[in-house]
Each structure stands twice: as structure tokens, then as C-alpha cells.
Amino acid sequence: MPTRGPMISVWRRWADLLSPRSCAGCHCRLAPGEDFFCSRCHLEVPRTYYHLSPYDNEMARLLWGRASVERCTAFAFYTSKSNICRPLYRLKYGHHPEVGVALGRLVAQELHPTGFFEGVDFLLAMPLTQKRERHRGYNQCEKLAEGIIDITGLTLLRGVVVRVKDTETQTHKKGRERIENVKNAFALAENASELIHRTLLRAQKQSASPAERLTSLLNTLSSLIRHPSLSFLKPSLSFLKPSASPPHPSVPTGLHFLLIDDVITTGSTLCACMQALKKLPGVKISVLTVGFSSSACPLGPPPVEKTTSAEAADKTP
Structure with a gap:
């Protein structure tokens, strides 16, 4: 219907009137055409x-010499004064998982047109300990990945790397203390190959064409003929010739993982996780974070040099 767009706009305006949405950065009221940030x-x-x-x-240079990494990027510089700090704090400590999905969607909308996600096979969220995830109710990095999936259509791989050591928070620790704190904190799951194989099969089924799905169904029905308890079905299903079952495929080498984290400061936690992930054969790892805490963070626009009229006259030829 041609009026569908205007009707959606009308409903959106009514929803904003009854339950106004606020900006994740400054908490001001959002206009109907705005989303997440004003x-x-x-x-x-x-x-x-x-x-x-x-x-x-x-x-990327922060990780050089410590881990083999393909592509690296962060959405924004992270400081206490930046407007990206408040939504990340609400995501981690305010029990607002919907903020992570919206923030991940925002990041992916800006990066996807540039080809940053090209060649990536799986998304991998930075794992939490079971105790911390139960206390928080969710993994904030998985919520960021869910928002990225909405835009890119990539697949999230869960459970391949586990956090086996309940470390202290890294917030108030220095560089060397951070490295020692997360040492041997991650491990590759014993059934990592099986998890990757099942996730690959699931992704292939979801992307299969109707003809491929019909072929899979016919192969399943044809396997019933060989079952002893269903021998009476052989005459009625004789037109289904059982096809040779394909050999069990092994996990391909050279998979490209995109590791998702909320904030990177020294890169110690990321490097510890990548060391565990590198035990997979020929794996390639890229890194995407929302915030980057760096001394190079610009706290405002570049200063404008002020010159007097006499200095300006001296500079003119």
C-alpha cells in the first residue's frame, strides 16, 4: 500500500508522544527521524x-608483536567526557542489553559500506566467566554482535573460546598488571571443532535455496527405507533412490574470525583471547571494538592559532 510509509511515521509519532525516546548520549528527547543518538x-x-x-x-600497532592480527578498528575514542562513554556504562552496569544491540547496529551501519566485514566467516564475542555472566544476565559483547548481525548477516560463534579464570577488573590496573591478570585466562573449548562444524552446517541450511532444501528432504526420506522397522514403506517409497551419504566434512582451515569487544585500553585481554584462538589451524583474526582508550584521543576540535594584525602583515608577501 502506498500509505504504508506515512502510516508508519504516524504510528512512530504517536509512540514517541506516549513514550518519548531519549538520546543515549545527552538524554534529550529524540526526534521521530533520530535513533539512539540525537x-x-x-x-x-x-x-x-x-x-x-x-x-x-x-x-593495530598496539597489538603488533603480541598477537597476529589482520584488521583492527574501533568506532570511537573512549574517555570519560565522550558521549560514547554513557551508553557503554549503561550496557555493562545498568542492565540495558538493548543498548548493546542498538550500538552494534550503529557501528555496523558505518563500517559495512567500507568493506571492513568482507572475508569474515564468524563473529566471536569476548567471553565472560559464567559467574559474571549470570550476575549481569548477559554478555555485553554478544549484544554488540547481535546488532552487527542485523546489518551484516554474519554468524555469531558461541562457546569456542571459554574464560576459565575469573580475573579481577582491569579498570584500575597498569600495563604489566593487566598482562599478568589475564594470563592463561582463556582456553579453547574441547569441542571447538564440533561447534564450528555445526555452526557451518546451520549457516549453510539457512542460506540454502528451496531446491537444495528439497534435495535434503528427499535424502532424509530415502534413508528411512534402510531402517528395518520401516521396511513396509519400501514399495511406496521405491522411487526414492538412496544417495550415497557424503563423508563427514572436516572443519576448514583458514577461517577468519572477527573478535568483538566493548573497549580496548592496552589490548592485554584481547591478546590473551587470541592466543587461545590461535590453536585452531590457519585461523585469521580481526578485531572490532566500540571504544579505544588512547592518549591520542582528541578532546575537542583542533586549536585555532590566533594572530595579531601585525603578525598577519608580516606573513603577507
Whole structure:
């Protein structure tokens, strides 16, 4: 119907009137055309633009020599004064998992057109300990990944890397203390190959065409003929010739994982997780975080040099 778009706009306006939405950065009321951030906060996000040079940037150089990494980027610089800090705090400590999905969707909308996700086979969220995940109720990195999936259509791989050590918070620790704190904190799951294989099969079934699904159904029905208890069905199902069952495929080598985290400071936690993931044969790892806590973070626009009229006259030829 041609009136569907205007009707959706009308319903959206009524919903905003009854239950106003607020900006995740400044908590002001959002306009009908705004989502998550208001226009002002959206423009003031201190973006890193590392996705324009994902192989060589400050975040990638932070991991050089410590872990083998493909592409690295962070959505924004993370400081206590940036408007990206408040939604991340609500996500981690305010019991608002919907903030993570919306934030992941926002990040993916900006990175997806640039080709940053090309060649990635799976998303992998930074794992939490069972105790911390039960206390929080969710894994904030998985919520970010769910928002990315809404835009990119990639597959989230769960349970391949587990956190076996309940470490202390990294917030108030220095560089060397952070490394020692997360040492041997991650391990590759014993059934990692089986989990990857099942996830690959599930992804193939979801992306299969109707003809491929029909072929799979016919192969399943044909296997019933060989079952002794269903021998009476052989005459009626004789037109289904059992096809040779394919050999059990092994997990392919050279899979490309995109590791999702909320904030990177020194990279110690990411490196510890990547060391466990590197036990898979020929694996490639890229990193995507929402925030990057760095000394190079711009706290505002670049200063404008003020010159007097006499200095300006001296500079003119």
C-alpha cells in the first residue's frame, strides 16, 4: 500500500508522544527521524576512522608483536567526557542489553559500506566467566554482535573460546598488571571443532535455496527405507533412490574470525583471547571494538592559532 510509509511515521509519532525516546548520549528527547543518538551527539562522537586504514593504525600497532592480527578498528575514542562513554556504562552496569544491540547496529551501519566485514566467516564475542555472566544476565559483547548481525548477516560463534579464570577488573590496573591478570585466562573449548562444524552446517541450511532444501528432504526420506522397522514403506517409497551419504566434512582451515569487544585500553585481554584462538589451524583474526582508550584521543576540535594584525602583515608577501 502506498500509505504504508506515512502510516508508519504516524504510528512512530504517536509512540514517541506516549513514550518519548531519549538520546543515549545527552538524554534529550529524540526526534521521530533520530535513533539512539540525537543529531548533535551523533556528530560529536569522537570517531577514530581506523576502518579506513585497518591494517596500520594506532590500535593495530598496539597489538603488533603480541598477537597476529589482520584488521583492527574501533568506532570511537573512549574517555570519560565522550558521549560514547554513557551508553557503554549503561550496557555493562545498568542492565540495558538493548543498548548493546542498538550500538552494534550503529557501528555496523558505518563500517559495512567500507568493506571492513568482507572475508569474515564468524563473529566471536569476548567471553565472560559464567559467574559474571549470570550476575549481569548477559554478555555485553554478544549484544554488540547481535546488532552487527542485523546489518551484516554474519554468524555469531558461541562457546569456542571459554574464560576459565575469573580475573579481577582491569579498570584500575597498569600495563604489566593487566598482562599478568589475564594470563592463561582463556582456553579453547574441547569441542571447538564440533561447534564450528555445526555452526557451518546451520549457516549453510539457512542460506540454502528451496531446491537444495528439497534435495535434503528427499535424502532424509530415502534413508528411512534402510531402517528395518520401516521396511513396509519400501514399495511406496521405491522411487526414492538412496544417495550415497557424503563423508563427514572436516572443519576448514583458514577461517577468519572477527573478535568483538566493548573497549580496548592496552589490548592485554584481547591478546590473551587470541592466543587461545590461535590453536585452531590457519585461523585469521580481526578485531572490532566500540571504544579505544588512547592518549591520542582528541578532546575537542583542533586549536585555532590566533594572530595579531601585525603578525598577519608580516606573513603577507
